[in-house]
Amino acid sequence: MIDGRPDELHQQFEEVWGNPRGWRAATIVNHTRIGLLFLLTGLGFFIFGGLLAMLIRAQLALPDQTFMDADTYNQVFTMHGTVMMFLFAVPMMEGLAVYLIPKMLGARDLVFPRLSALGYWCYLFGGLILAASLFLELAPDAGWFMYTPLSSLPYSPGVNSDFWLLGITFVEISAVTAAVELVVAILRARAPGMTLQRMPLYAWYILTMAMMIVLGFPPLILGSILLELERAAGMAFFDVARGGDPILWQHLFWLFGHPEVYIIFLPAAGLVSTMLPVFARRPIVGYRWVVVAVLTTGFISFALWVHHMFTVGIPHLAQAFFSAASMLVAIPTGVQVFSWLATLWLGRPVYHVPMLWLFGFLVIFVAGGLTGVMLALVPFNWQVHDTQFVVAHLHYVLVGGMFFPLVAAVYYWLPHFSGRMPSARLGRWGFWLVFGGFNLTFLVMHWTGLLGMPRRAYTYAPGLGWDVPNLVSSIGSFIMAIGIATVLVDVLLHFRFGVRASPNPWHADTLEWATRLPPAAYNFISLPNVDSRYPLWDHPELAKKMARGEQGLAAIAHGRRETWGTDAVNGEVREIIHLPGNTWLPFAVALVLSVVCIGLLVKAYAVASFATVVAAILVLRWSWENGAHEESGTTVPFSAGDPPLHWRTHDGPGRWGMGVTLLADGALYAALLFGWFYLWTVAPQWQVPAQSPLDARAMLANVLLLTVATLWLRRVLAALRRGSDRRLRGQLAMIAALGVLQSAHLLWLMHASGLAPKATAHDAVIAVVLGYALFHCGLAGIATGLQAWRVHYGFVDRAAPYEPIVLGQLWYFNLGVVWSAYVALVLFPATWGGG
């Protein structure tokens, strides 16, 4: 504990945590800045996507319009959906979580700041590449869910679909990195004493959302990789004639696509659960039931994907399962709605501008939820499939469920961004214009759909009964646009004219209001001990005590960026997490990856390959600047009696981060195996060779080689945990050599098997499975070699045993991959028949 003057302490902390200006601002890794960049970039893409919506509504306002031709219209509606879903909704929600979560948890930063920065730059560059396609008149034009075969090469011969597949995959790096970051921060970097049951509800929502991203995004990443391999390299996955199946794409897309809706909605509901009790001036009703409801929503949302595919011809019983699950998900959502209503009912609500948006959210989202239950019913779903009714429904759910809470949140946290309060008058005007305009547009659109108008039709003939509702929808959309412009003007003006905000201006309970307004890069001078679910309500003096350095971890003379590492359940301090400082590495990696992306787009494969090698070198350098390396600021010793720095432990955040990353990786691999078994079971022209192309004995030898290397590493790690680093360098070097040998053997196996991935889906899937295993095994071998090298430099030893333990998980994962590949590719065909 350091008792000092807040301004002096602030200066000392700024020397360590301060953000550089000018071009060096690209080196900033701090979560506050990265979160703000996410929000600002998301706003930019929202305006872009909104303008595309205006073009769509202008085109559809009257029948037989020639404002846009069909090709342009296809690009515009595809980009509108893509931008809003991938470049606005998800990054905005994640950006807000990146900004808020450490502050709410009483931490100074997220646990992997460089990863946050990499995620942001990938998002920005990927988004710009995708947006550029529209100005080149090469934008994707197969709809935001890119169904095959429409998006396949024969029907989309240009690079339009490639922009989508490569750009979205690039952007998804950002979503997954942020998700990993958020999961580990919530579980391992909370304030001391913040047990699970004292976590702010928002943290539960974000934990659920982030885990959903970890498990839900990989199927789409896999689908995009497969489709791009089919388009660019001629491999067969979705082509019926070569044993593929276009329906596989639909499964992979909607395995991601339906959870995506809840990935967007849940964090927004978390914002509601945060703001509403503040304005109701009482704790939320049924905290525990809300936690159960959030978890249930997250899980059940993974069992709904086939309701997007009711018309593709699957058995009635299977449709009934998904229909039941789709109806069921309304119940946990309803639990949350009733919790909010009960909180208002039992509280003493005060009405500020954010409350208006929360009111709008409740009305619109509940209506969208009800049409969702209608769409869960198979016969109704068949009737309105691919009509404007579905478009209206999804806008009610997404705009109501995400945009309205987001605007409420922007108003609520404006004092954080500017130190000033919003204007009530313009805010009200903005709300009513958006609320009225939205309902005029999309309520009427339900009827347009019921009258039979299909979605994605670029124009329509007069006299079909669609003229008036379309005109009304278009007028409504422009009113909504005026409302959004009013909100933007209000937000801009408040930076100049807003009244200065007092500390904790809304009298909130959560710790983000214990920062300065706007907050400093380090968040808090000292980190609080939490003994309540509502720290600022129960301890109104806490913020001042923290600012005076009277709470924990207030030392800064050592020059390190630090935050507490705590137990995931009981919140007890376990270590000090040593955070990296500003660096060019994330920016440089993302920049080089964008060269890879562009290289693949223009089919300059030599450039793409060279850039991939450069990116790999940069990433290895990144991994080098860790732990005891002098670049990470560890030369000043820490005080006796303090908890250890995380890299002197066996179980720091990196181990958790690796675990969560491998969960995402495993989800991708599981989706790949799903594809293998799916095609084997239902592909109409699945072709199995009489003799398996894989040499079963050679494959088994490869698996056994990896098993030996992994067991050896396990022994080394066990010794390290016991405090012995005897012959550590030599053993790690030998294990690395075994890993490289096994990878080389796998490469030979692939070559020797004579696979024909362009001829059959059977061989194409085998090639991808083996390629996946090769990449991971090679990576493990190289990373282990690097560890041996770090032992030589003294960065890894019994006093710093952390990194090999983190790496060990990759070896175990790889072992699971190659054994399951052996079972799926060798044993399964031999027993099932064929090969």
Add this chain to the structure above:
Amino acid sequence: MMWLYHPLQIPLGLIVWGMWFIALYSGLSVGCAVAPPDATAGPWNWLNIVLGGASLATVALLLGLSALCWRASRRVGQNERAKRFIARVGASVHLVAALATLFIALPIVGLPPCV
């Protein structure tokens, strides 16, 4: 019985439910591909009986786990709130998962599997 206070109890019920759901859908698909029952036989055939039996077993497992968690939540002391929270949320989640299993499996008694 310390495992009843492990934080994995919180999502465990829904993880079990998820595994059941995967087994249900893939079992139905593979069953229909390998040995589709006669459509005229209605819902009472080998495939529906297997799927229904597996579903009932899952419901029983989830209800049992829910009861265990609930009892565990009543055994903790006043100063062990974290343990009680985990056990209670675990009990609720197991119960919810059991109800979800039952509801989603209901069509098995009314529809033939492969039509």
